[in-house]
Amino acid sequence: MHKPLLKYCGIRSEADLEIVAESAADFIGFIFANSKRRVEPGKVREWLKIVDASSKKLVAVFVNPSQAELHDVLSVLPIDVIQFHGNERIEDIMRVKEKFSGTIWKALHHHPETIDEMNDYKDVVDGYVIDSRMKNQWGGTGISFDWNAVPNYLEIATTYEKVCFIAGGVNEQNIDRLLTLKPHGIDLSSGIEMNDKKSKKKIKLIEERMLQHVNLS
Numbered sequence: 594m595h596k597p598l599l600k601y602c603g604i605r606s607e608a609d610l611e612i613v614a615e616s617a618a619d620f621i622g623f624i625f626a627n628s629k630r631r632v633e634p635g636k637v638r639e640w641l642k643i644v645d646a647s648s649k650k651l652v653a654v655f656v657n658p659s660q661a662e663l664h665d666v667l668s669v670l671p672i673d674v675i676q677f678h679g680n681e682r683i684e685d686i687m688r689v690k691e692k693f694s695g696t697i698w699k700a701l702h703h704h705p706e707t708i709d710e711m712n713d714y715k716d717v718v719d720g721y722v723i724d725s726r727m728k729n730q731w732g733g734t735g736i737s738f739d740w741n742a743v744p745n746y747l748e749i750a751t752t753y754e755k756v757c758f759i760a761g762g763v764n765e766q767n768i769d770r771l772l773t774l775k776p777h778g779i780d781l782s783s784g785i786e787m788n789d790k791k792s793k794k795k796i797k798l799i800e801e802r803m804l805q806h807v808n809l810s
């Protein structure tokens with residue numbers, strides 16, 4: 594089995610960045626939306642001058658951003674992927690695509706219409722992040738959704754030739770089950786944190802589980 598793509602999200606300090614830069618993550622995510630994990634683009638730029646994260650792709654996570662908010666981030670940081678995590682309209686995303694030549698992912702929250710939404714966005718995005726749906730919180734909830742739906746999401750994404758990350762409450766205790774479902778990618782934030790900081794110990798446990806799974810299958 595190929596190792597699923599791995600994204601560590603919600604980097605909020607130079608120390609966090611140092612930890613994930615040394616990890617097996619393929620993608621590292623920064624939150625530019627209202628959240629306890631929100632970061633300022635200028636600060637991230639400073640950290641990136643000090644910490645070598647050049648082996649990682651940088652993901653900018655937005656929730657219904659204005660053009661100015663997008664510009665503030667994209668003009669300062671070498672962003673590889675924009676992750677839209679709100680209820681951005683298709684025409685909003687199309688407008689961004691006119692200027693941004695990188696990858697675009699749409700986060701969709703697990704609910705009865707998610708499959709329809711995957712279809713709605715398929716012509717404007719390169720991939721999906723399926724996350725838990727919680728009242729008053731767009732993401733970073735630490736809560737997982739019913740993973741019985743994951744095979745269906747993966748199948749639909751594959752049909753559309755898109756990558757599909759599974760997010761929401763993934764941690765070292767439940768990642769084994771998720772790995773058996775062969776997600777294209779796994780996205781973690783709360784599950785690699787301790788006292789609001791990224792934890793080397795938790796990352797090590799996650800990566801050991803992933804490695805064992807890949808070696809066994």
Ligand SMILES: O=C(O)c1ccccc1NCC(=O)[C@H](O)[C@H](O)COP(=O)(O)O
Nearest residue numbers: 602628731732733734735761762782783
């Ligand atoms: O992480 C946040 O605080 C956040 C806030 C607003 C929008 C999105 C946010 N996170 C996006 C992510 O990609 C997270 O990694 C994803 O929601 C999973 O989080 P978690 O359940 O904490 O592992």
